[in-house]
Structures are given as C-alpha cells and as structure tokens.
Amino acid sequence: MSASASLKVARSAQELRRLTTSKLGWVACGLALLLVIAPLIDIVGVVTVHGVAALSGKLFTQTTSGTANGLLNAIEGTFIITLSAMLIAVPVGIGAGIHLSEYGKNRLGGIIRFLSDVLTGTPSIVLGYFAYIVFIIGFGWGFSLAAAAITIAILIVPYLARITELALQQVPNPMREAAYALGAKDHTVVFKVVLPAASAGVITGALLGLAISVGETAPLIYTAGWSDFTWDGRFTHAPVAYLTYVIWTFIDQPDAHSHALAYAAAFLVMLVVLAINIAVRLVVKRTKLA
Amino acid sequence: MKFRPFRVSVLLLSLLIPAALVAVVFFLVAYSGQAILFNGLHFMTQISWNLGDLYSDPVTVNGISVPPGANYGILVFIAGTLASSGLAILIAVPLSVGAAIFLAEAVPHRIRPALSMLVELVAVVPSVVFGLWGITVLIPLIGRYLSPSGNGYGLLAASVVLALMITPIIASTLYDALLQVPKENRESAFALGATHFEVVAKAMLPMVRTTLIGGIVLALGRALGETMAVLMVSGGGINILPTSLFSPISTIASFIVSQLDSAESDPTNMSVRTLSEIALVLFLITLAVNATAKLLSSGALNVRKRQS
Amino acid sequence: MKILNNLLRTGVAALAIATAAGAAHAQTSVPLVESGSSLLYPLFNLWVPSYTATHPGADITTTSTGSGAGIAQSIKGLVQIGASDAYLSDAMVKAHPEMLSIPLAISSQAVNYNLPGVTNLKLSGPILAGIYEGKITKWNDAAIAAANPGVALPDHVIIPIHRVDGSGDTFIFSQYLAFSDAGWAASEHYGTSISWPAVSTAIGANGNSGMVTAAAANPYSIAYIGVSFADQAAKAGLGQAALLDKHGEYVLPTAETIGNAASSVAASTPADERISIVFTPGENAYPIVNYEYAIVSSKQPAPAIGSAIRDFLGWALSDGNNMSFMSKVHFLPLPAAVKALSQAQVDKIQ
Numbered sequence: 001m002s003a004s005a006s007l008k009v010a011r012s013a014q015e016l017r018r019l020t021t022s023k024l025g026w027v028a029c030g031l032a033l034l035l036v037i038a039p040l041i042d043i044v045g046v047v048t049v050h051g052v053a054a055l056s057g058k059l060f061t062q063t064t065s066g067t068a069n070g071l072l073n074a075i076e077g078t079f080i081i082t083l084s085a086m087l088i089a090v091p092v093g094i095g096a097g098i099h100l101s102e103y104g105k106n107r108l109g110g111i112i113r114f115l116s117d118v119l120t121g122t123p124s125i126v127l128g129y130f131a132y133i134v135f136i137i138g139f140g141w142g143f144s145l146a147a148a149a150i151t152i153a154i155l156i157v158p159y160l161a162r163i164t165e166l167a168l169q170q171v172p173n174p175m176r177e178a179a180y181a182l183g184a185k186d187h188t189v190v191f192k193v194v195l196p197a198a199s200a201g202v203i204t205g206a207l208l209g210l211a212i213s214v215g216e217t218a219p220l221i222y223t224a225g226w227s228d229f230t231w232d233g234r235f236t237h238a239p240v241a242y243l244t245y246v247i248w249t250f251i252d253q254p255d256a257h258s259h260a261l262a263y264a265a266a267f268l269v270m271l272v273v274l275a276i277n278i279a280v281r282l283v284v285k286r287t288k289l290a
Numbered sequence: 291m292k293f294r295p296f297r298v299s300v301l302l303l304s305l306l307i308p309a310a311l312v313a314v315v316f317f318l319v320a321y322s323g324q325a326i327l328f329n330g331l332h333f334m335t336q337i338s339w340n341l342g343d344l345y346s347d348p349v350t351v352n353g354i355s356v357p358p359g360a361n362y363g364i365l366v367f368i369a370g371t372l373a374s375s376g377l378a379i380l381i382a383v384p385l386s387v388g389a390a391i392f393l394a395e396a397v398p399h400r401i402r403p404a405l406s407m408l409v410e411l412v413a414v415v416p417s418v419v420f421g422l423w424g425i426t427v428l429i430p431l432i433g434r435y436l437s438p439s440g441n442g443y444g445l446l447a448a449s450v451v452l453a454l455m456i457t458p459i460i461a462s463t464l465y466d467a468l469l470q471v472p473k474e475n476r477e478s479a480f481a482l483g484a485t486h487f488e489v490v491a492k493a494m495l496p497m498v499r500t501t502l503i504g505g506i507v508l509a510l511g512r513a514l515g516e517t518m519a520v521l522m523v524s525g526g527g528i529n530i531l532p533t534s535l536f537s538p539i540s541t542i543a544s545f546i547v548s549q550l551d552s553a554e555s556d557p558t559n560m561s562v563r564t565l566s567e568i569a570l571v572l573f574l575i576t577l578a579v580n581a582t583a584k585l586l587s588s589g590a591l592n593v594r595k596r597q598s
Numbered sequence: 599m600k601i602l603n604n605l606l607r608t609g610v611a612a613l614a615i616a617t618a619a620g621a622a623h624a625q626t627s628v629p630l631v632e633s634g635s636s637l638l639y640p641l642f643n644l645w646v647p648s649y650t651a652t653h654p655g656a657d658i659t660t661t662s663t664g665s666g667a668g669i670a671q672s673i674k675g676l677v678q679i680g681a682s683d684a685y686l687s688d689a690m691v692k693a694h695p696e697m698l699s700i701p702l703a704i705s706s707q708a709v710n711y712n713l714p715g716v717t718n719l720k721l722s723g724p725i726l727a728g729i730y731e732g733k734i735t736k737w738n739d740a741a742i743a744a745a746n747p748g749v750a751l752p753d754h755v756i757i758p759i760h761r762v763d764g765s766g767d768t769f770i771f772s773q774y775l776a777f778s779d780a781g782w783a784a785s786e787h788y789g790t791s792i793s794w795p796a797v798s799t800a801i802g803a804n805g806n807s808g809m810v811t812a813a814a815a816n817p818y819s820i821a822y823i824g825v826s827f828a829d830q831a832a833k834a835g836l837g838q839a840a841l842l843d844k845h846g847e848y849v850l851p852t853a854e855t856i857g858n859a860a861s862s863v864a865a866s867t868p869a870d871e872r873i874s875i876v877f878t879p880g881e882n883a884y885p886i887v888n889y890e891y892a893i894v895s896s897k898q899p900a901p902a903i904g905s906a907i908r909d910f911l912g913w914a915l916s917d918g919n920n921m922s923f924m925s926k927v928h929f930l931p932l933p934a935a936v937k938a939l940s941q942a943q944v945d946k947i948q
Contacts, residue, residue, distance in 0.1 A: 040411060
C-alpha cells in the first residue's frame with residue numbers, strides 16, 4: 001500500500017515538473033513570437049506617425065532644395081530607376097527561368113542555378129562597388145541612371161529567374177505535350193501555353209523584384225549619386241535622386257524639416273514595399289486554396 | 291541537332307546571370323591584385339587601418355607606389371562583422387525557434403496565416419528603414435538604460451538590428467518545416483503521454499534539426515552582408531577591437547560604404563584597390579557561408595533517403 | 599502573358615515620355631552638381647536658392663558628402679564643383695594640374711563638448727592631441743585642470759568623437775594638432791582621412807551633422823564641429839572651447855578672432871591659393887580658421903558647363919560674399935585681395 005502510494009506521489013511530482021516546464025515553455029514561445037512581431041509594429045508605427053505628419057501636397061510637387069522642400073525628384077527618381085532596372089531584369093529573369101524550367105534539367109542548368117544562387121547571396125555593397133569602379137569611373141559614365149539600373153537589375157535577376165522557374169514547373173507536363181502534339185513551336189508552347197498558366201507566379205516574382213529595388217540603398221549610393229531635380233533624360237553623366245538616399249542622409253541633419261523629409265521618404269518606401277508584399281502573399285494564398 | 295532559335299535565345303539570356311557573377315568576381319580579383327601583393331597576409335591580422343599621409347608625396351614600396359605610412363589591416367572589420375553577426379544569431383535563434391513553435395502549434399488555425407504573414411513581412415522592411423528606427427528608437431533606449439557610458443551606438447545596437455532582420459528567415463523556414471512533420475510522429479508522441487510542449491520540443495524539433503541549421507546558416511549569410519542598417523547604428527569604430535557590447539564597431543560592408551570616398555583622395559589609388567580586396571574578402575566569406583547552408587540542406591535530403 | 603507584354607510596353611512608353619520631358623527641361627539649363635564639405639553645405643544651401651531666384655534656368659544640386667568625396671568626385675568629373683575645407687595636396691596638383699582650389703569664404707571650426715554644468719572650457723592643441731591619442735582619458739586629468747583653474751571637472755571618461763568620412767574638418771583639426779604638438783605631427787600627420795589612434799571610447803560620426811548628433815547623445819564627449827553648425831550645437835546644449843593660439847592666449851571663435859587669423863594670411867596667399875590659416879601667428883587670432891574651397895577643373899567637358907560654373911562662382915564671390923549670407927553660418931567674406939585671386943582662378947575655367 002505504502003509502495004503504491006509513494007509511487008503515485010513520485011509520478012505526480014515528476015508530472016508537475018513536466019507540466020510546469022511545458023507551461024513555461026509555451027509562455028516563452030509566446031513571448032518570442034511577440035518579440036518578433038512587436039518591433040515590426042513599432043517600426044511601421046513610428047515611421048507612419050512621423051511620416052504622415054510630414055506629408056503635404058508640397059512633398060509631391062516640389063523638388064528637394066538642399067535639405068528642404070519636397071520629394072518630387074526623389075519619388076520620380078526611384079520610379080525611373082526601378083522602371084529601368086525592371087526593363088532589363090524582367091526579360092533576362094523570365095528568359096532564364098524559362099530556360100531553367102523547360103530546357104535546363106542538365107548539368108549546364110545546374111551550374112547556372114548554382115551561380116544564380118551565389119549571385120543572390122552576394123552582398124549588395126559588393127555589386128555597388130563593382131558598378132562604381134567599372135561603370136562610373138572605368139566607363140566614364142559618372143553618376144548615372146544606366147549604372148544604377150544595371151546594378152539593381154543584376155541584384156534582382158536571380159530572384160526573378162528562380163521564382164519564374166518554380167512557377168513554370170508547377171504547370172503540368174500534359175499541357176506542354178498537348179501543345180507540342182498540336183504542332184506548336186517552342187516559343188508558342190512557352191508564350192501561349194506554359195507562361196499564361198504560370199502567370200500568377202511570374203507576376204509575383206516581378207512584383208517582389210520591384211519591392212526589392214524600391215528599398216535598396218547600398219548599390220545606389222555610388223552609382224546614382226543625387227540630384228535636386230527631376231531626371232533630365234540622360235542615361236549617363238546625370239545623377240538621379242532616389243527616396244532611400246533621403247532616408248539615410250537627411251536623418252543625420254540637425255534640423256526638423258530634414259527629419260520630416262526623411263520620415264516622409266521612409267513612409268513612402270515602406271508603404272510601397274509592404275503593399276506589394278502583402279498583395280503578393282494574399283494572391284498566392286488565394287491561388288493555393290483555389 | 292536542329293538549331294532551335296528560341297531555346298538558344300533563352301539559354302543566352304540565362305547565361306547572362308553567371309556572366310554577371312563571373313564579371314564581378316573577375317574584376318574584383320584583377321583590380322585588387324596590386325593591393326593583395328602590397329598588403330600580404332598581415333592584411334587579415336592587423337588591427338590598424340592607416341591610409342598614410344595623403345598630403346605628402348607618394349613613396350614606392352616593393353615597386354608599388356603608395357602614400358607614405360600606408361599600412362592596411364582589416365582585423366577590426368572582420369571582428370566587427372563576425373561579432374555582430376554572431377551575436378545576432380545568438381539573439382535570433384531562440385526567438386525564431388520559439389516564435390515558429392508557437393505559430394505552428396499554439397496559435398488558432400484561423401489567425402495562423404495572418405500572423406505568419408506578419409512574421410514574413412519583417413524580412414521585407416528595407417535595411418535603411420531598420421536603420422532609421424534604430425537611430426530613433428533603439429539607440430536612445432540603449433544609451434539611456436543599458437550603456438555604462440551613455441553611448442547607444444555600438445555592437446549591441448548593430449546586433450539587435452541584425453537579429454530583427456534575420457529572425458524571419460529562420461522562423462519562416464522552421465515554421466514551414468514544422469508544418470510538414472508527418473502527423474504520425476506527433477500522434478505517437480501524444481500517445482506516449484507527452485505534453486503538447488514536449489511533443490513539439492522533443493519529438494518534432496529533432497526531426498527538423500537539419501532544416502533549422504540550414505536556415506540559421508542562411509540567416510548568417512544575410513547578416514554578414516548587411517550594410518545600411520549596421521552603418522547607421524554601429525558607431526564607426528576604427529583601429530580598435532571591440533571590447534564590450536557597447537564598443538563602436540565597423541563591419542566590412544559598412545566600412546566599404548563609409549570609406550570609398552576617402553579612399554578616392556589617395557592619389558596612388560592603392561586605397562581604392564585595397565577596398566576592392568576587402569570587397570573580395572566579404573564576397574568569399576558570404577560565399578563560404580551560403581555554400582555551407584546549401585550543403586546542409588541538400589545533405590539532409592540524402593540522409594533521410596538513406597534512412598528510409 | 600498578355601499582361602506582361604502590355605506592362606513591358608507601358609514601361610518602355612513611360613520611360614520614353616520621361617526621357618523626352620527631361621530632355622526638354624535640359625535644353626534650357628546646364629545642370630551643375632556640387633558635392634563635398636559638410637561645413638560649406640549650409641552656405642551653399644543659402645546661396646543656391648538665392649542664385650536661382652535671380653538667375654532662372656540655373657540648375658544646381660547640392661549634396662553633403664565630406665570634403666574628401668568632394669575633391670575626389672570633382673577630379674574624376676563626377677561633379678562639377680567639389681566643396682572642400684581642405685586645399686589640394688601637392689601630389690594631387692602634380693597628378694592633376696588642371697584642378698583649381700578656389701577660396702569662396704572664410705570659415706572656422708569649434709571644438710564642442712558635452713559637459714553638463716561646465717562652460718568656458720579652455721583647451722590646447724597638445725591637450726586635444728592627448729585626448730584623441732588616448733593619453734588623456736579623464737576630464738579631470740592634470741593637464742586639463744591646469745588649463746582650467748577653478749573649474750569643477752568631472753571624474754569621468756572622455757568620449758572623443760571624430761569623423762569617419764573623408765573630411766575637411768578632420769583636415770583642419772588635425773592640422774591644428776600637428777602644428778601645435780610635435781608628437782601628433784610625427785605619428786598622425788594631418789589630412790582629410792587620418793588613422794585615428796585606438797581609444798576604446800572613441801566614436802566615429804558621419805558629417806558635421808552626425809558630429810552634432812553624436813555629441814548631443816553622449817555626455818562627456820568632445821567633438822570638432824564646423825562653425826556653420828554652431829547654432830545647432832548650442833541648441834543641443836554643447837559648449838564651445840576656447841583654444842590656445844600661437845601667442846599663448848585662449849581664444850573663442852568670434853568674427854573678430856577669425857578675422858584676425860584670416861588677415862594675417864591674406865597678404866601671403868599665393869596665386870594658387872593653397873595655404874593654411876590654422877595656428878597663425880596673429881594677435882588674438884583663433885587657431886582653427888580656413889578658406890572654404892571650390893575644387894573645380896579648369897578644363898570642363900563643354901563650354902556651356904564652364905560658363906555656368908564661372909557665372910555661379912563669380913556671383914558667389916561678389917553677391918554671395920555679402921554679410922547677409924555669411925553671418926547666418928558664422929563665416930566671413932574674403933578680403934578684397936583674396937577675392938581678386940579667386941576671381942582670377944575662376945576666369946581660368948573653360
């Protein structure tokens with residue numbers, strides 16, 4: 001009797017220990033999740049509060065003069081740089097994705113995939129340094145849109161290629177085989193059958209590339225330069241303004257209106273980046289469920 | 291073989307990617323050749339970074355023209371990079387594991403997608419916005435409550451910011467992996483009388499261990515290359531190794547950004563070539579780390595196949 | 599697929615429109631970019647709007663990147679006007695004989711400190727050298743106490759703040775240290791970028807504005823800040839130190855003391871105007887004074903650019919040198935003789 005009684009007590013003590021550890025474990029994990037999400041909410045909150053306070057019509061109609069006035073040049077510049085980079089990156093990235101998915105299941109494809117991953121892992125400042133010495137100084141372009149666009153394009157092409165490849169691979173093979181059976185040529189199969197079927201994924205990739213290029217700073221510091229005016233149409237020998245420059249330079253100036261511009265720029269950048277990423281994730285979820 | 295113009299054109303497009311990479315690496319190696327010769331091995335072990343007397347005439351050392359007194363050493367920046375990334379990993383791993391476990395197991399199904407999206411969104415915030423938040427919120431916090439000298443810029447600030455940026459990488463990878471653990475493993479653990487937490491901690495986590503390690507190494511690779519956020523909060527330390535959590539540091543990436551213009555004022559151009567050597571070092575470090583991550587994640591597959 | 603095709607076409611069209619619009623705007627003006635000294639930046643930001651108001655079609659962008667960047671970018675032709683507190687070195691002139699160092703104003707630099715409750719601090723070159731070398735570590739060190747009898751100095755570690763970017767402020771500050779302290783001259787020399795000695799509490803900051811922010815955020819710190827940021831430094835609660843001049847007096851930077859330093863050098867300024875006004879032998883002369891230079895190439899790629907630069911710099915030397923601009927940034931206008939030399943150099947720009 002006493003033996004079984006003591007056995008019960010021992011089990012309860014151990015059970016209690018395990019129960020308390022488990023409860024503490026869940027509390028700790030919950031805390032961890034909180035600590036991961038809270039800073040995001042704080043960042044969005046701080047930037048939104050200060051950024052909205054700095055918003056005004058002037059921001060969108062005036063260019064920057066020194067450290068005051070508006071952000072028209074920076075907004076237009078970010079837009080132009082992103083657009084130019086995408087014009088280079090989208091054809092190359094999607095083309096590469098097509099090759100890797102359709103015709104790249106061999107060793108050459110493997111090498112391309114591996115090197116593409118290496119390029120993804122390359123720090124953006126290394127690419128920026130490369131572009132500075134080669135394009136800005138070496139080719140003599142000076143601070144220029146061309147150099148900025150090429151650098152950003154090199155940065156985002158691997159992402160586009162990988163996402164396109166993954167999206168294209170989801171398309172079931174019978175679709176391709178049916179198209180070929182009907183006598184379609186390679187480009188018809190890809191452009192009229194496979195790519196449309198995978199369009200959601202491919203557009204996702206393009207949007208993500210766009211989000212990355214809007215938020216980039218390091219590769220642009222030494223390639224785009226800075227200009228107080230809207231773009232003057234020259235691809236070389238003319239610097240271009242961009243929003244992220246405002247964020248990291250103007251926050252250091254010791255006056256309130258520069259800080260206001262920095263927060264406004266941060267707000268705009270974050271708005272675009274978060275909007276794109278949320279939209280992409282919602283679309284992906286919907287297609288997954290469908 | 292028939293000449294297939296479409297296939298050839300997409301092949302050529304895809305070859306542009308490795309071509310770009312090869313161009314970058316080739317250039318870095320070629321441009322830093324002279325610097326590598328001049329700097330030798332003590333480059334990696336020397337603490338002091340000395341551009342030399344830029345206002346005196348250049349001298350010739352070993353046949354290479356350099357400013358007098360020029361002596362380049364990057365141990366400080368390697369230390370800063372490794373310390374900030376290492377500390378960031380130390381902070382990020384427990385947070386990510388805890389968050390992933392909680393998300394995968396404890397959060398009600400309905401709000402799980404929203405919360406997991408929130409976690410992923412932390413990763414897309416641009417680095418420079420993290421830096422802005424660091425300057426506005428984090429630095430005053432550290433300076434007022436934590437730092438003995440009242441200085442908020444330094445190793446701790448840089449590590450915290452990096453940790454926040456890489457946590458989503460580890461957490462999302464682990465979350466996805468946890469969701470893929472076969473139901474049988476969970477159910478059999480429950481059947482053995484384990485508490486919910488024990489099921490996760492003792493039965494599920496060990497199964498995803500290799501994915502977790504792969505995610506950690508990937509996150510490390512991202513942290514090593516981070517530039518802007520670290521530049522804005524690290525304090526710009528130079529010529530001295532970090533001695534405490536609050537010492538100002540410089541990482542390789544932030545140093546390249548802040549020094550490129552100063553290096554340009556060197557008439558012999560040796561400093562610019564040395565910066566190229568530094569960029570090469572950074573590239574090789576991140577390459578090694580990312581390759582390890584890749585090997586781990588592909589090695590895991592092989593192991594599982596062999597076991598089953 | 600159609601979507602992508604359409605997007606691509608819209609993208610190209612948008613780019614084409616922007617190009618045309620931009621080019622149309624560019625027909626009427628010559629874009630100039632100025633980059634460099636953060637000390638000169640506030641003055642440029644006063645000059646450019648005023649110049650643009652009276653000269654429509656002027657297209658001048660100002661950026662604050664540090665004198666080192668200003669010099670380097672101007673030499674490489676990345677910008678048309680490089681602003682610098684430092685003149686070109688002999689080696690630079692030898693390598694690039696077409697580059698001109700053109701003084702536009704007289705400026706100076708203060709040594710600011712963040713010591714709650716302490717005002718009227720007196721410091722000298724050797725003391726500052728000791729602080730930045732790590733030999734003087736605490737505020738109540740014997741050397742500082744000797745220079746400040748009767749002042750209650752706290753028993754606390756000093757936090758020296760220096761510039762990490764290539765800086766003209768570093769140039770003139772290190773010149774003051776090198777000219778007044780032989781040890782510093784031998785080991786660290788002077789320049790826009792020097793190898794700062796290892797001090798465990800030292801902080802690096804970017805730009806003059808970064809120096810103000812860092813000094814304000816760190817009690818017991820000391821920083822060298824250009825005088826165009828004196829108002830912000832004062833607002834941040836930073837004190838201004840009186841520095842030991844060559845005569846053995848402690849001098850604060852005022853219009854009079856800066857003027858005394860500048861006038862002692864005005865007569866001996868050479869034609870290429872590369873001369874230091876630091877630690878001059880004048881009576882009651884503030885020891886850290888300098889010419890603010892525009893580093894410009896005399897061989898511009900197009901005559902239109904050359905004439906646009908000449909117009910602006912000529913205006914800066916005449917209307918721009920008005921006290922209404924200078925007093926806002928605590929600078930002084932150039933003496934007439936130096937102004938003539940500068941104008942002569944401006945005329946060389948083609």
